[in-house]
Amino acid sequence: MNWNNKISKVAVIAYTKMTAQFYASQLKKLFKENISLEVYSVEDSNLTSIVCDLIIASTYSIYEIVKTYVSNYDDIVIADITLTKDSLEKLRQIPTGTNAMLVNTTLEMAVETIALIYNSGITHINMFPVYPTISTIPPYDLAITPGEASLAPPSVNNIIDIGNRVLSMRTIIDIAVRLNLDDMLKNEEFQSCFGLLAQSDVGLERLWEQVSVLEKKLDLIMQIFDGGILLLNYGGNISFINKSAEKMLSIDKKLIIGAKLKDVLSEFYDSLVASLEIAQKDKIITFNSRLLSLSFYPLFDGAEALGTIILIREFTDMEKEQHKIRKQIIAKGHIAKYSFNDIAGKSKQMEMLKETAKKMALSDSSILICGESGTGKELFAQSIHNSSNRRNEPFIAINCASIPENLLESELFGYSEGAFTGAKKGGKLGYFEQAHKGTLFLDEISEMDLHLQSRLLRVLQEKEVIRIGGDSVINIDVRIISATNRNLKALIKQGKFRQDLYYRLNVLSINIPPLRQRKDDIPLLIEQLKERFHSTFKITKEAMELIKNCMWEGNVRELGNFVERLTCLDVDEVDIDIVRQFIDENEYFKPTLKDEENKLFLSLINQKHTNLKNYYSILKLLEINKKSGVKLGRRSISELLQKEGLIISPQEVRTILKNLESLNMVNILLGRSGTEITEFGIKACELLGEKYNSI
The missing domain is CATH 1.10.8.60 (Helicase, Ruva Protein; domain 3)
Known part of the structure; x- marks a missing residue:
């Protein structure tokens, strides 16, 4: 979490655009909404004056180039590149003394990769650099490549793809510290990432230095935190208590440190739960005639339990009122009725979709649910809420298409007394306030007008609302789940949906198949x-x-x-x-096309008749792989079609995919995420297969 609520601007620069995009995607996966990324490459010649909080240069030679475009050299990090443990394991299986090609895009990249492999302790293979412009190809039958299998010479029968080189642990830690995001390093995503990386020189002295800094920051936060903090070790003994907690519990720290909580504060301990190994938020108890709000979280190092942290706050009058409001909301029926057990479906697609949705439920990130009308989007939204940590809080669903635009704004944001003629005395709570601590489900989000989209974007960014006609800022904690049966990317191109809002809503996404x-x-x-x-x-x-x-x-x-x-x-x-x-x-039994779809389909037939077979083959391949949840890149498409006897180069595939995207038949995803076929594309593929079965 970025405590400064500041989104850091980061530039990633490499020789090729593909490499820069890959490193950018690695950073985005880790730092999420806390950073915004810009991608530059030498091959695109798009280097201009760069103004960013931090610049990542893929190599030292890139650093030398970048220096002429920035004002402060200290803002540049030279990336340290490493391999994954799986990559090294593949290499260890190769017999000692084997001669192999190391295939990469340039001689420099091939040599760098060989050096990286040797520095990782893999020295039993004799590797020789091979690249597209090489004049003489070594007579070896084994090629090793970091994600560039398509560049291997045709004479090679055995190819070992060790996958892309990745940013090292040292580089990731360096970036986090420089951006003041080092508090994120203990997150599950970072720990999982570090666990996959090959062990190399990560600068242990510097790492321990950062740990020391983190410990000092944590100690400072615990002392100045407005609420009370109580830390228990695994045995239930009190290891830390701050001054606020001492005051709230009317106890002297000297008398309880090292003692068991249940022995020195038995009444407080009995008010908690049977087990402190289960996380719980905002539990209200009475202690010493005072209302306290408690949140406690078990601490783990992997699977090993370390203890529990208990956060204690005074339950203020405002919170009492909010608590009362939430009870009234639940009494009105603003609850989620369904769970994943209510979603019928044993197909592989639905089983995978439900498992994915269950994992998404554990996050607080926004979710966009896509699917045709009647596929069960609200059913998934309710199930996600009931599997989340917000399950005991309100679930409020609102259909953006069924409420007039002028009324929808007041329903969402509420209004103050006297805001307009007919406004209720005392004003009205909006759905955002009513859904505080819970989930707000915005169905048919595509029908929301641009003015409201701007207000919604601000709420998502600032996590606060202002009622219509009011001047008070109200802090809210709401998870947004939105749903649509329309192509939002197409609406963005038409100027009917904000692109920045789309990326705020589409942090996590679910596509329900028809x-x-x-x-x-x-x-x-x-x-x-x-x-x-x-x-x-x-x-x-x-x-x-x-x-x-x-x-x-x-x-x-x-x-x-x-x-x-x-x-x-x-x-x-x-x-x-x-x-x-x-x-x-x-x-x-036949797919029916809407008027606009029919025009696009006829455009495909009329304009692409000379190589319609290629278009059909690519659509069919994308449709088959969509059923198994696989998205293909242009090289993969070219290779798979070649196995079927159809020769289409990656460049030709790229052109066809661009044309299909302009016809709304496919969506080309960012970076190396591949391409997915749209529902219209599936219809077009079925019609082509029926009408042009002989092509």
């Missing part, structure tokens, strides 16, 4: 719907196959209507003839 992409879930959904309607009818095998092969453009909502119709028939068995009474096969 029913036609998970047909095996349909029988399970039907059984669940039958229970809702108290139905007992059975469906024949032939009828079920017909139902499974329908398009179900309304998804689960449309399927529910269908089961309700069957229930009204009051029959024991539903056969294929009965199903056909309610299904227009001509309508259901």
Whole structure:
């Protein structure tokens, strides 16, 4: 967490744009919203005057170039590059004395990689640099490469890809300290990252120096923190108490340090919970005739329990009022009713999606849920809330399309007394205030007008609201989950949705597949719907196959209507003839295009007829891999098509993907994240496969 609430501006500079983007993505994954990144590369010649809080130069030679574009050399960090443990393990398996090529983009990069491998302790292989412009290729059958397998000579039969070189632990720590973000180094993401890196010279003296600084900062924070802090070791003995806690508990530190909490403060201990190994937030207790709000968190080093930290605050009148309001909100029904157990679906896609959503629930980051109408976006939103640490707080859902624009603003932000004609006496709480400590679900976020989008962006950035007609700033703690059935990137291009808001909402994302992409879930959904309607009818095998092969453009909502119709028939068995009474096969078995989609599809047919086979093949490959959750880059697409006998170079693939993106059939993701096919792209692929099956 960035205690200064300042987003640091960081520039990453390398010889190639791809390398700079890779290092930038590594930093973004670690530092998240605390930094904004700019990417520069020598090959793009886009170096200009650089004004940033910190500049990361990929090599010393890059540092020499960058110096001419900055005013302060101290703002430049020369990156130390390392390999992952998995990469080194691959190399250790190679027999001693083996001759191998080291394939990279340039001679300099190849030599650097060889030096890096040798410095990591791998010295039993004889490696020779190979790069695209080399005149004589060594006669070896093994190629080792850091993510550049496509550059290996055709004569090589054995390629070992050790993956991209990554920023070392020393470099990451250096960046965190320079940006005053060293408090983040104990986060799970950093610890996980450090665990994957190969052990190299990380500057232990400097590392211990930083640990010492962190300990001094922590001690200072605990002493000046306005609330009380109590630290227990694993055995339940008190190891630290600050002055505020002494005052609140009416106890002298000298009398309790080293003693067990339950022995010296038995009444306080009994007011907690049966186990201090379970985290809990804002528990209200009465102690010495005072209302106290307690939050306690177990401390772990990996799987080893270290103790517990207890935060103590006075429960003020304002907090009493907020507590009362939250109770009223829950009484009004602003709660999440559903959990992941209520989401029917045993397909691989849904199982993976639910597991991903469960992990996202543990975070407080904003989530964007995408999916067609009727796929269950609110069901996922409620399940995420009920699996989060906010499960005991309000869950408020609001449909941005169902409330008029002028009313939506007052509903979200509230208003003060006299703000406008007809305003209630005393004003009104907005949904943000009502959802304090809980979750606010904004459905159909794409329908929110630009003015409200600006206000929402400010709330997400500042974590505070001002009521309409008011002048008081109200701090809020709300997790935002938003949902849409539209392509927000397309709306950004049309100027109908703010790009900065999109990236604030889309910190984490879930894409719920439509029913036609998970047909095996349909029988399970039907059984669940039958229970809702108290139905007992059975469906024949032939009828079920017909139902499974329908398009179900309304998804689960449309399927529910269908089961309700069957229930009204009051029959024991539903056969294929009965199903056909309610299904227009001509309508259901072919993808239907909207007017705008039809224009784009015809544009593809008319303009790309000479190499339509290439377009179809790429769309089909993306569709197949989407079902397994894999996103492909242009090199991977080129290699996979080549195995099928279709020769399309990575450059040609890139051009085709750009054209498909302009037609809204694919989304090209940032960096090396690959490309994903859109729902419209899937429809277009199906129509191409039917109409041009001979291409």
